[in-house]
Amino acid sequence: MTGVVPGVVPDAVDAAMVRALELAAAAQQWGDTPIGAVVLGSDGAVLAEAANEREKLGDPTAHAEVLALRAAARAHGDGWRLTGATLVVTLEPCTMCAGASVLARVARVVYGADDPKAGAAGSLWDVVRDRRLNHRPEVTGGVRAEESAALLRAFFRAKRGL
Numbered sequence: 001m002t003g004v005v006p007g008v009v010p011d012a013v014d015a016a017m018v019r020a021l022e023l024a025a026a027a028q029q030w031g032d033t034p035i036g037a038v039v040l041g042s043d044g045a046v047l048a049e050a051a052n053e054r055e056k057l058g059d060p061t062a063h064a065e066v067l068a069l070r071a072a073a074r075a076h077g078d079g080w081r082l083t084g085a086t087l088v089v090t091l092e093p094c095t096m097c098a099g100a101s102v103l104a105r106v107a108r109v110v111y112g113a114d115d116p117k118a119g120a121a122g123s124l125w126d127v128v129r130d131r132r133l134n135h136r137p138e139v140t141g142g143v144r145a146e147e148s149a150a151l152l153r154a155f156f157r158a159k160r161g162l
């Protein structure tokens with residue numbers, strides 16, 4: 001599924017996922033798990049991008065999504081609100097990042113591979129679409145999922161020294 005996302009030019013979303021995959025690949029240079037994220041404004045323009053920097057920064061919260069959302073809020077210029085924005089990330093967000101995207105009021109979350117071990121956008125939890133929350137972004141998964149999964153598989157295989 002390449003994901004037709006209402007309200008955003010699908011080409012912009014796909015291009016953002018291609019860029020997020022490049023960022024993910026780069027994270028391996030400093031020993032971080034290859035995960036990348038791009039935040040698009042409501043017009044489809046790139047507001048911010050980031051890779052996973054947990055190892056690099058020694059910061060348990062330095063997931064690609066959190067770093068990208070923080071930078072996007074600075075670029076967006078509406079305080080902390082990312083109204084109309086789309087978070088594009090290579091791997092299904094964890095509970096923290098799914099929560100952050102809800103709190104940031106993004107309109108959409110588009111992700112690549114499912115994360116059956118920690119995913120909070122449908123796999124293990126569904127924080128993003130929890131009806132008890134007053135803001136629920138639209139969710140599209142599976143965009144370039146195989147490319148993201150292949151990066152992660154290769155990273156963990158190398159880590160195990162196989």
Ligand SMILES: [Zn+2]
Binds near residue numbers: 096097098
């Ligand atoms: Zn996360």
